[in-house]
Each structure stands twice: as structure tokens, then as C-alpha cells.
Amino acid sequence: xxxxxxxxxxxxxxxxxxxxxxxxxxxxxxxxxxxxxxxxxxxxxxxxxxxxxxxxxxxxxxxxxxxxxxxxxxxxxxxxxxxxxxxxxxxxxxxxxxxxxxxxxxxxxxxxxxxxxxxxxxxxxxxxxxxxxxxxxxxxxxxxxxxxxxxxxxxxxxxxxxxxx
Numbered sequence: 001x002x003x004x005x006x007x008x009x010x011x012x013x014x015x016x017x018x019x020x021x022x023x024x025x026x027x028x029x030x031x032x033x034x035x036x037x038x039x040x041x042x043x044x045x046x047x048x049x050x051x052x053x054x055x056x057x058x059x060x061x062x063x064x065x066x067x068x069x070x071x072x073x074x075x076x077x078x079x080x081x082x083x084x085x086x087x088x089x090x091x092x093x094x095x096x097x098x099x100x101x102x103x104x105x106x107x108x109x110x111x112x113x114x115x116x117x118x119x120x121x122x123x124x125x126x127x128x129x130x131x132x133x134x135x136x137x138x139x140x141x142x143x144x145x146x147x148x149x150x151x152x153x154x155x156x157x158x159x160x161x162x163x164x165x
Contacts, residue, residue, distance in 0.1 A: 005053045011060060012067050013096050018053025025052035031095035032067065036079045040066050043073045067095055 007018045009025075012032075016025045026037035041048050044062050046055075055063070066073050070080060070093050077083055082092040082102065094102050110118030120127045126136050 003054050003056060005051070006055075007053060009052050009055060009060065011052075012064055016052050018051060020052050021048065022046060022050045022052055022055075023048045026063070029067070029095055031081055031093065031099040036070070036075070036093075039070070039075045039079055043075060067093075069093075 005018060009016045009018055011026075012029050014029045016028055018025075020028075022041055023034060023037045026032050026040060027034055032040075038048065040063060043066055044059060046059065066075070071077065071091060077091040080091050080093040081099065082094055084090075085092050107118070107121050111122050112118070117127050124138075126132055130136070
């Protein structure tokens with residue numbers, strides 16, 4: 001098998017830049033982070049400094065198989081993105097559009113059962129305890145106008161008071 005360089009490598013439904021190092025190239029796949037990419041490289045017995053464009057077809061197929069079912073190749077459950085799934089109870093790993101669909105269904109489930117996070121999602125507010133007094137403002141609430149509004153109210157009250165006399 002020759003190691004012919006390819007500028008674009010198709011892997012798990014994603015086009016990867018062939019000039020990137022293997023670890024950072026794999027992270028371009030939605031659902032694969034640096035830790036999982038490192039574990040995949042060790043499972044395939046490839047060097048992390050290797051370029052994605054130098055992968056052979058057999059190595060690409062092996063990597064796709066590992067991404068599809070990481071537990072079969074001894075990758076620990078802590079690196080998977082869906083541990084103790086609600087429906088099956090197993091540790092699963094999703095990538096690409098499957099991951100986006102699962103995240104959306106999880107958010108919809110939280111909205112349906114009216115959890116705190118679900119309510120915050122449905123209202124379009126911050127979910128994870130961030131401050132909202134000064135950040136995350138949208139629409140008419142942008143900017144602090146309290147002093148200006150108080151001054152305008154006082155001026156209006158003075159004008160009403162002077163007009164009655």
C-alpha cells in the first residue's frame with residue numbers, strides 16, 4: 001500500500017484537510033475531541049504527528065470503524081459523548097448529524113418535562129448558571145439607561161407641576 005498524499009480525506013461524512021496532523025484533523029469531525037482522537041490514533045497504531053493526507057484506504061476504514069463503535073476497540077467509556085444512554089442504558093458515541101439530532105432531542109425532552117434547564121432553553125436564556133444582569137442581552141434591554149430614564153421622569157413631573165399653577 002502506497003502512502004500517496006491526498007489534500008482532502010473523506011472520513012465519517014466529513015471532508016478533512018490532508019495537511020493537518022492526524023489528531024487535529026480528526027477533531028474536525030463533529031463529536032470527536034482531542035482525547036478521543038488520541039485514543040483512536042493509538043488504537044490504529046499511528047503516530048499523532050502523521051498528516052491526515054498520508055493515510056491509506058485501509059487506515060481510513062479502520063478509523064471509521066473505531067469512530068462507529070469505540071468500545072469494541074478498548075477505548076474507555078469516559079471518552080464517549082453519550083454515557084448511560086436513557087433508552088438503552090449503554091455507553092454510546094455519536095458523530096456528525098446523529099449527534100446534533102440527539103442534542104436537539106435531549107433539549108426537547110427537557111422542555112417537555114419542564115426541568116429548569118428546559119424552561120431556560122425555551123425562554124432563550126442562559127442555561128448553565130451564567131450571569132444575566134449584564135451579559136446576554138437582546139432587543140430593547142441592551143445598554144444601561146436607568147439614570148437617563150429617571151432624569152426624564154423628573155423633568156416630566158416638573159413640567160406637569162408647573163403647568164397646573
